[in-house]
Amino acid sequence: MDKPFAITLDPGSSLANRTGSWRTFRPEYLDRLPPCNAACPAGENIQGWLFHAESGDYEKAWQSLVENNPLPAIMGRVCYHPCEGGCNRQHVDSAVGINSVERFLGDEARKQGWKFAPPAASTGKRVLVVGSGPAGLSAAYHLTRLGHQAVIYEAAPLAGGMMRFGIPKYRLPREVLDAEIKRLTDFGVELHLQTKVADVLQAMKDGFDAVFLGVGAHIAKRAYIPAGDANKVLDAVAVLRGMEGHDAPMLGRKVVVYGGGNTAIDVARTARRLGAEEAIIVYRRTRDKMPAHDFEVEEALQEGISIKWLSTIKEAGESDIMVEKMALDDKGFPQPTGEFERIEADSVVLALGQDADLSLLENVPGLVVEGGLIQVDAGMMTGHPGVFAGGDMAGSERTVTVAVGHGKKAARAIDAWLRGEVYAPPPKPEIATIERMNSWYYSDAPKTMRPVLDIIRRQSTFEEVLGGLDESNALFEARRCMSCGNCFECDNCYGVCPDNAVIKLGPGKRFRFNYDYCKGCGICAAECPCGAIRMVAEEN
Amino acid sequence: MLKQTEGSRAVAEAVAMCRPEVICAYPISPQTHIVEALGEMVKDGTLSPCEFINVESEFAAMSVAIGSAAAGARSYTATASQGLLFMAEAVYNASGLGLPIVMTVANRAIGAPINIWNDHSDALSQRDSGWLQLFAETNQEALDLHIQAFRLAEELSLPVMVCMDGFILTHAYERVDMPTQAQVDAYLPKYVPRQVLDPGEPVSIGAMVGPEAFMEVRYLAHAKQMEALELIPSYAAEFKSVFGRDSGGLTHTYRTEDAETIIVAMGSVLGTIKDVIDEMREEGHKIGVLGITLFRPFPLARVRESLQGAKRVVVLEKSMAVGLGGILSTNVRMALSGLHMHGYTVIAGLGGRAITKKSLHGLFRQAGQDALEPLTFLDLDWNMVNKQLEREKAHRRSGPVAENLLRDVGVVAARNY
Amino acid sequence: MSFQPVKFYQTGTFTVGNRLLPPEERSVQASAKRFNSINSGHRACQGCGEALGARYAIDAAMEATDGQVIAANATGCLEVFSTPYPETSWQIPWIHSLFGNTAAVATGIAAALKVKGLSQNPKTRVVAQGGDGGTTDIGFGCLSGMFERNDDVLYICYDNGGYMNTGVQRSSATPPAARTATTMAVGPEPGNVFGQGKFVPAIAMAHNIPYVATATVADLRDLEAKVRRAMEFRGARYIHILVPCPLGWGTPSQDTIKMARLAKETGIFPVFEAEHGEIKSVLAIRRPLPVEDYLRPQKRYAHLFGKTPALATIAHIQELADRNIRKYGLQARKEGH
Known part of the structure; x- marks a missing residue:
């Protein structure tokens, strides 16, 4: 085309104009520490394994999980999941059911017979x-x-x-x-x-x-309780251990458990399943001071266990115990009131901690x-x-x-x-707090509830109370993960850049900034859902 | 084929033979008959394929033509007077972008006061718009010039304005020799745009150009018009060979060979002038006339060559540079730089004021005796003007000029002040 | 809703793409092969909403037409920052004529394509684009003409609420109370006056043209769906896109999308689509917010939040937003998944 001078121009020729020179701040990709990972006592990379679960690659997810924890099926049942307490999703709707997905992966591994990746070469040690x-x-x-x-x-x-x-x-x-x-x-x-x-x-x-x-x-901690000969005073460790033997412990019709921890709950619920008509937990403080997890207390109450708050056992008789009512002082400590009460009891189980x-x-x-x-x-x-x-x-x-x-x-x-060295853990990146994220982008999706065993069977059998997720709701739950602080390739930065200065590297390869044209506006960082971009001042 | 027809109709038929692909129409007297006729031809299928678009303004008319021309369609529109001014921004833009649009301007005065009759104020207001401007003397020339205009425009990638006197030509029934479609097709090649909006070969048209290149762009526009000066005579010659008649070109002279007095004029008034010259020649006056066909680019060398033997030049124009005098005469004077001769500017026929043979006889005789003022207003009613001037001297708020004058001539009923 | 929301996938409907979505459920902008109709190297300000909106819209039009789009562009920021000699950012055939004639230029292009048989096969389509000044003010005559003739043109207005290119002056799309260089925040009624201005989408609907829609740069999928839908019609179509301007609004460059989102979520800017003059769908508010959340971050409204907050003015703006919410039925509804 014999184009007119200056007025008519060749397409896309503005590439000659490197607008990157305008920049005073530059965006940088980074991986921040998801709060779930930060909260996990086992040091699991939860976001990391959920990332694979989201794509339905459960084996890869499991392999990623067991890099840190070899017991997912156990953990998916007994962990008190502090990860969910840290989960940023609770600021959107409710925390991701990490524990239930972990259990799903653990069970899937059992079903499929997945094996650990081979170990490193033998050191001879x-x-x-x-x-x-x-x-x-x-x-x-x-x-x-x-x-x-x-x-x-x-x-x-x-x-x-x-x-x-x-x-x-x-x-x-x-x-x-x-x-x-x-x-x-x-x-x-x-x-x-x-x-x-x-x-x-x-x-x-x-x-x-x-x-x-x-x-x-x-070794169970004991507390001195004056007891008559006939009354059974047992400790929780022995009771629960006894459950693994041939003969279940004989606890009687009415069982009193003394203590406020998870073990106390476990014993009371076990007693119920063993046929106790009444299982009463006696605890010296109030519910909000109780060390047992709230959901366990809730499950126990559902199963008909009663709890006597603000009470201590003063003595155990032949078929009953004497309980003294307590009151909290202004510092929150229980103090005796001198008021007493007798409760029928065939046995008393002490759940006061272990040494x-x-x-x-x-x-x-x-x-x-x-x-x-x-x-x-x-x-x-x-x-x-x-x-x-x-x-x-x-x-x-x-x-x-x-x-x-x-x-x-x-x-x-x-x-x-x-090796004659001292282990130095790698430095932890900053935490991907909700403020560093843009939660607008996450679709509303409330947590999936796991199936719960019906109450009759919970009171009479030792069947597992909490069910697992199936494949479809495990996938749903995994996909509720907001991938805090770690790029999950949502294409937002690539899409929202007014200067086309983000290069998409292809599946699994994330993105790269094209600093030749990036003007440093910061939209990518502001609109990154998971907070995986930060703005850094240019030196010059 | 000879036929007796209205000027507008003749032009419409000639334009149709040029196979325009997009026509934008907006009514304004006195060009309306042209687009009406074209509209009918498109609607009844005589002119096909062609998109006839009833736009909402002259500004849109030119803008639509800009779009269609840039997309590679042969594009045409027509306007006059206020319409031309209303589209002015787009008029400049069309030439700036180098788009070969052809537009008829049925010349008409510009208000206020509003006036629908003929003069050249409208077209000459756009003399620096970058368009080529051709002025027709007769209806025959008007239709011929349109055929040449498309060829010129498309060859140069520049828009061309064909100017014809409103009413005097547009509404006059005269005998014209209509060319055949075959003749037009032989003369006018298919439109091959210099630049076109095409997804297959994208370009950006209409860039912003700063001080670093703007002067050059403007110079190139000038250079292109200079190119037109070379091209136009050859196109006229070729036209003659296809159609068998002289039409177009830069200028036309009439009895100037030994003339001491040469009149310079544009448009239909040349016919009246020629009659007067014939009569004066009979009486032995050495007088002739130079008709300017091409006003832009202005053929300086040709004008100089045509006038340099004369003792005096009288530029008679239907336009006026208020506060200076003439527009055409200023252009002519530039051609005469360094020559010693008398030069007279005569403003005539504004707003449709008749230019009579009688007045011209008087004017030319006075000129022949060099008894003419340098700037003359032909047939000006001094009585009317002086009355108003006196009124204005007497009263600061003397009322609207046009109404006062009309009252003076008895058109508006007198009122007591 | 103008589009089928992505069945729950983490962020599916809201983010540009997502690695696990099937390609047909991703946005045009998510594709590594998107057209980038307007290329890098343009001279738009940092965080320019118009540059973003233009790429969103034109890329979507390119996608819908297999790359057969010709664009006409009004004078304004978009034109100036994209095509200063000797470079252009456009990768498509593009023309800039004047400030006020873009719709007519587009009509001319469409007429040329039709007469040459190019509008059918291959089906080259015409898009006209301009800012709010070029659309709602100086270009309005040509726009209305194009509408009423039902010319085969998609006109896209990038509305940033003022003449930003000339230094932030008021246009007929400048919202009430906003400070501009010609509606300064002084006097008894600081900023732009209430009771003026026009909402061109409603006027476009009054022309009974086949398709009218509003959109923002904060709702990419909605925007793309609307461009796609617009391309399914022949005749005059109009899309009015809210594009925040960091310069004119006095907002940080990174907040461009956020501001558009707030405009939609507060009801300040109704997002809807209409066919043949009838509203067909609205984008409901997702997380309702008071207008103050939208106004406060913008320096053009700073005078409302001085030592004595202009509570009455803020309440007045809230009323206007509430009216939009009622009129267009924008109330938040439960999100399906």
């Missing part, structure tokens, strides 16, 4: 793990992944620790527990049952380079024990080099998830220690 509870299993798993031979010594005849002897079946069916333990032994973890370690240093002489202690806390049995450590030099807890450093190492500890014996927050986290952390520290 052997690490003794004492105890096969969640901390021990987690430590053994991670040590194995890192190429070390993990050998578990377990005193009990069955593996699982408190997961088996503390958590009732209706919350954690034993076939689930067995399956996940079996996957670990298949993976190469050596498990020696009925092998009690009386002296750690002695045991280490069996050719171990390091040891991880995860013996838990099995760790530290006898195996008696002759280990350098150890520090405070408040019944063994003291460890940031890498879970005790005062004695090469001796690491985790789980209930080393932490005041005694949950399966915390224990799993301890096991992982200890394994990494042991790995470093074996």
Whole structure:
């Protein structure tokens, strides 16, 4: 075309004009820490595995999950999911049902027979793990992944620790527990049952380079209650442990449980299932002070368990107990009132907490024990080099998830220690708070509720109370994830740039800024739903 | 084929033979008959394919033509007077973008006071718009010029305005020689646009041009018009070979060979002037006339060549540069730079005032004796003018001029003040 | 709703794309192969809503016509920032003639295409575009003419509520109380006066043309669906897109989309579509907000939020928004998924 001079121009020729020089701020992609991940005691990359679940690639999601936690099917049942407490979605509608998706993945893995990715090349190092509870299993798993031979010594005849002897079946069916333990032994973890370690240093002489202690806390705390001969005063640990034997404990028609933690709830609900007509929890403070999780209290109440708040047991008689009413003082502590009441009771179960049995450590030099807890450093190492500890014996927050986290952390520290190094965790990126996100973009989608077993069966059987999600609602739930702080390729930055200065790199490859043309307006950062772009001042 | 027909109809038929593809129509006297006739031809299918668009204003008319021309369609419209002024912004734009639109201007005075009759004020107001401007002397020439205008416009990628006197030509029934479609087709090639809006080869037309190139763009517009000066005589010659008659070109001279007095004029008044010249020649006056066919680009060299032998030049024009005098005469004077001769400007026929042979006889004789004022208003009613001037001297608020004058001539009933 | 919302997928309907959506459910803008009808290197201000709106709209038109679009452009920001000699950002055939004649130029292009048989096969289509000044004021005569003749043109108005290119003066689309260079925030009634201005989409509907719609740069899928729908009609069509202007509104450059979203969510700017003069759908408010949320971040309304807030004026603007909500039925409704 013989075009007129200057008036008529060739298409797209403005590429010659590099508007990037206008910029005073530049956008940068980054991965922020999703609050769920930040809240997970096991250090799971929840957003990371949900990312794969969202696409329906459940095996990849599971593989991603087990990079941090080898027990998803267990965790999906017994974890108190602090992740959901941190979930930013609660500011939109309700938190993502992370726990239910985790369980779905765990169950799917059992169904499909998914296996862990092969471990690293063998280092030739052997690490003794004492105890096969969640901390021990987690430590053994991670040590194995890192190429070390993990050998578990377990005193009990069955593996699982408190997961088996503390958590009732209706919350954690034993076939689930067995399956996940079996996957670990298949993976190469050596498990020696009925092998009690009386002296750690002695045991280490069996050719171990390091040891991880995860013996838990099995010794029930007692409270002095004057009791007549005939009355049964039991402890919760013994009751729950007894559930794993051939004969269920005899608790009688009316059972009183003393305490306010999750264990108290577990015992009361167990008593109900064993046929107790009445299961009463006696607790000295009020409901809002109760350490048990609210949903467990709720489930217990649904099952007909009653709770006597602000009460202490003064004495246990033959067929009843004496309870004193308490009142909270202005500091919130319960004080006796001198008012008494008698309650019928065939047995009293004390659920007042547990202590760790530290006898195996008696002759280990350098150890520090405070408040019944063994003291460890940031890498879970005790005062004695090469001796690491985790789980209930080393932490005041005694949950399966915390224990799993301890096991992982200890394994990494042991790995470093074996190489003569000190484990330094990678620095944590800043948290993707809701303020750093643009929640407008998330479709309204309330949480999917898991099916709950009907009440009659909950009161009479040990069937699992909470059901699982099926494939379609697990997918829905996974897709409720807002991918906080991590690009999920929604194309917003690519679309909203007025200067076409975002380059789409293709599926799974995210995006790149074209700084030749980016004017630094910041729309991409403002409209990024998940807060994965930040604006940084240009130096010049 | 010879036929007796109205000037507008003759032009419409000639335009139709040029196979315009888009015609934009908006009524304004005295061009309306042209687009009416074209509209009918499109509606009855005589002129096909063609889009006839009844637009909402002259501004839209030219704008639609800009769009259609840029999209590669041969585009035509017609207007006059106020209409031309209303489209003025688009008139400049069409030439600036280099779009070969052909437009008839049925010349008419510009208000206020509103006046529908003929003079050249409208077309000459657009003399610097970048359009080529051709002035027709007769209806025959008007229709011939339209055929040449399309050829010129499309060759140069510039718009062309064909000017014909309103009413005097547009509404006059005269005998014309209508060309055949075959002749027009032989003369006028298919429109091949220089630039076109085409998704297959996209361009941006109408860029903003700053100080770094604007002067050059303007110069190139001038250079293109200079090119037209070369092209037009050859197109006229070719026209003659196809159609067998002289039409168009730069200028026409009549009895100027030995003339001491040469009259310069444009449009239909040339006929009257020629009659007067014939009569004066009979009496032995050495007088002739130079008719300007091409006003833009202005054929300076040709005008100079035509006038340089004369002793005096009288430019008689139907336009006026208020506060200066003539428009055509200013242009002619530029052609005569350095020549020593008498030059007279005569403003005549504004707003349809008749230019009579009698008045011209008187005027030319006076000129021959160099007894003419440098700026003369032909047949001005001095009595009327002086009365108003006196009124204005006496009363600061002397009322509207036009109404006062009309009252003076008895058209409006007298009122007491 | 102008489009089928994406059945729940995390952000499906609201974000530009999403890695897991099937391609047919993604927006045109999500495609790596989108046309980028207006290319990088244009000289629009940082965060320009019009540059964004123009790419959204023209790319959608290109998609709907297999790349057969010719555009006519009014004088204004869009023209000036896209085509200063010696560079143009347009990758499509494009013409700029004047400020006030864009609709007529487009009519001419459409007529040429029709007469040459190009409007049928391949079906080249014409889009005219201009700002609110070029549309609702100086170009209004030509626009109305194009409408009433039902010329085969899609006219898109990018409304930023003023003459921004010339330094933020009032247009007939400037909202009441807004400060512009010709409606300064001084005197007893600071800013633009109430009771003036016009809403051209309603006037367009009064022409009974086949399709009229409003949209914002905050609702991409809606905008694209409307362009697509507009391209299904022959005849005159009009889409009025709200495009916030950081310069003229006094908002941070990153908030352009947010401001458009607020305009829609507060009811200030009704988003709807109409066919043959009848409203066919509205984009309901999703999270209702008071107009103050929209006004407060804009410096052009700063005089409303001085030491003594202009409560009566804010209430008046709220009334206008409420009227829109009633008139167009914009009330929030439950989101389906």
